[in-house]
Amino acid sequence: MQSVNMSGINKSRAGFGAEERRKGLFIQSLSEISLPDLESVGGLCGFLNYTGLSCPKLKSVSEKLFISTAPNCSQVSFPALNSVPNIKIENNGKLSDFSTFATVIENGSVTDGNWEVTGCKYNPTWQDMKEGRCKPAE
Numbered sequence: 773m774q775s776v777n778m779s780g781i782n783k784s785r786a787g788f789g790a791e792e793r794r795k796g797l798f799i800q801s802l803s804e805i806s807l808p809d810l811e812s813v814g815g816l817c818g819f820l821n822y823t824g825l826s827c828p829k830l831k832s833v834s835e836k837l838f839i840s841t842a843p844n845c846s847q848v849s850f851p852a853l854n855s856v857p858n859i860k861i862e863n864n865g866k867l868s869d870f871s872t873f874a875t876v877i878e879n880g881s882v883t884d885g886n887w888e889v890t891g892c893k894y895n896p897t898w899q900d901m902k903e904g905r906c907k908p909a910e
Contacts, residue, residue: 811852828852839864848872854879858886868894869907877901 807827815835816827824847825839832855839848839861846866856876861867870889876882877898887898894908 823847825849831855833857836860842867855881857881860888861892862889863891865891865893867892870894870896870901871906873901874904874906 805822805825808829810827810830812832812834813830814833816830816833816837822842823844825842825845826847826849828849829852830850831852833853834855834857836858837850837856837860839845841863843863843865845864847869848861848867850872853872854875859873859876859882861870873882877887882898884898887901889895889897896905896907900906
């Protein structure tokens with residue numbers, strides 16, 4: 773399957789722990805991921821080969837937002853997100869704009885020890901984000 777639009781899904785309560793693949797919303801091997809009606813989720817995990825991830829109505833993630841191993845991913849969009857305690861983004865070689873996470877940094881939802889970005893085109897620290905450097909200087 774290359775792409776899927778999961779309209780109608782608006783809530784998932786499972787979270788992530790030691791058994792991440794059995795709990796929460798685990799998505800892999802799609803070219804584009806769109807969850808237009810998702811408003812809350814216990815944990816959200818996106819893996820493998822997608823180019824974009826969009827959750828326009830997602831307001832809260834109760835445990836962890838984990839985006840990993842999508843070397844062609846150049847865009848993630850969470851415009852309504854205002855609550856998530858932990859964000860980890862790794863190995864997304866084309867991803868350089870993290871503006872979509874500015875609100876959760878500004879409102880204190882994500883703290884210094886719970887923000888990790890590595891292996892991306894731009895790897896902002898929590899302090900970078902806090903100071904408004906959500907994407908590289910042009």
